[in-house]
Amino acid sequence: MNTLLSVWTWFEIGLVTLLGFILQVALALVTWPFDRRRYVTGRCLRLTGCMAAKLTPFWRFGVHGPVPKQLSPRTVVVSNHESNADPFLISHLPWEMKWLSKASLFKIPVVGWGMWLAGDIPVTRGDQGSAKGAMARCAQWLGRGMPVMIFPEGTRSKTEELLPFKDGAFRLAIEQGADILPLAVSGTHRALPKHSWRFATSRGLVTVGTPISTKGMTLADVERLKGLAREQILALRSTLAPLTAVGGDPALRAP
Secondary structure (H helix, E strand, O other): OHHHHHHHHHHHHHHHHHHHHHHHHHHHHHHOOOOOOOHHHHHHHHHHHHHHHHHOOOEEEEEOOOOOOOOOOOEEEEEOOOOOOHHHHHOOOOOOOEEEEEHHHHHOOOHHHHHHHHOOEEEOOOOHHHHHHHHHHHHHHHHOOOOEEEOOOOOOOOOOOOOOOOOHHHHHHHHHOOEEEEEEEEOHHHHOOOOOOOOOOEEEEEEEOOOEOOOOOOHHHHHHHHHHHHHHHHHHHHHHHHHHOOOOOOOOEOO
């Protein structure tokens, strides 16, 4: 039964993604001449992800706790990374952000095209030139008043343990005078386990932390900034764990 439902779920996600992409293309033709931040096509992609999650029979995703309606334009958002389902969950938040994502995703038909239309930023793991170019692109988006979204672990954890944070997001925030905004996700580790194509029943929640100002910081403060963000993410995730555990509180708040 799980196999059949998983096949159906992939079909549903693919269909919703295709319809969302068609709408994205139509919106791009109308809005790109004056929408330098690609806000409209970006929000279309995030809402497509949110809709796909809502229609998935395995997932009950939502937002926990208060959420600011807007972000400071110069914000680097960072989150722990449990699963490929994380973007579907984080898309429930009501803001547009440009996502730093692995370059291989941009090669997937429809999905990658939609990410490109949204203005997301590809990066090739282990390629210093690619990483440098991606950070420059992130800086350009911040300069246009568009927050960026980065998973500082760089990859999904094979367990629920938080991996070491890479420097990139924090160097970027200090160099651009941007705030760091920590998020925490919980429950997605079961939603779509790493290296598996089968879905599993999951209550996934995302919660928003407190912005960390980088005012007065220099690159010598990167480690301290990483530590502050890590502490928040660990604390936020601990508040979600009882709610997303099997048998936990099923009440989810829609955004």
